[in-house]
Amino acid sequence: MGTSSGRRADARDRDGEGRARNARPRDGLGRPLPYGSEGVERQPEGVVRGPEETVTEAQELLDAGRPFHAHEVFEDAWKSGPQEERALWRALAQLAVGLTHAARGNVTGGPRLLRRGAAGVEEWASDRGPQRPYGMDLAGLAGWARELADDVERGGTAVDARERGPRLRI
Incomplete structure (x- = not known):
């Protein structure tokens, strides 16, 4: 069975090692676009970065x-x-994907993920006392996330990710 792009409907994109990888172009919020569309450059997956580099690249x-x-x-x-930092990075990923959903107009999932991420960064910080890992303001990030979650639910519409994005460091 064919599709308008000439690809078989059951064909799967594969990377150089044969693993399934969706090669469709994506927009700036990660939404798939039709094959052949102009998308934004994707982040390479599986890159090992140091913590400082991670925070800097994510902020950019x-x-x-x-x-x-x-x-x-x-x-x-x-x-x-x-291992001792995985919960921190997972919570930060949840904050970013929560903002993604809020920017896409998902007024249920966006706030849910923002609050889950806020709880995660607070829990990670509470286990270690007051500190700012890699210069990040975890209490400020949790407050930002909860405020944005409330705003999205109240407003019922998508937010501008660039305008409403957090500052990871003070």
């Missing part, structure tokens, strides 16, 4: 209104970082 993506891509940077840190 958030500043550019690309929280989906920032989520992927945090996800790499979550999967490759030291």
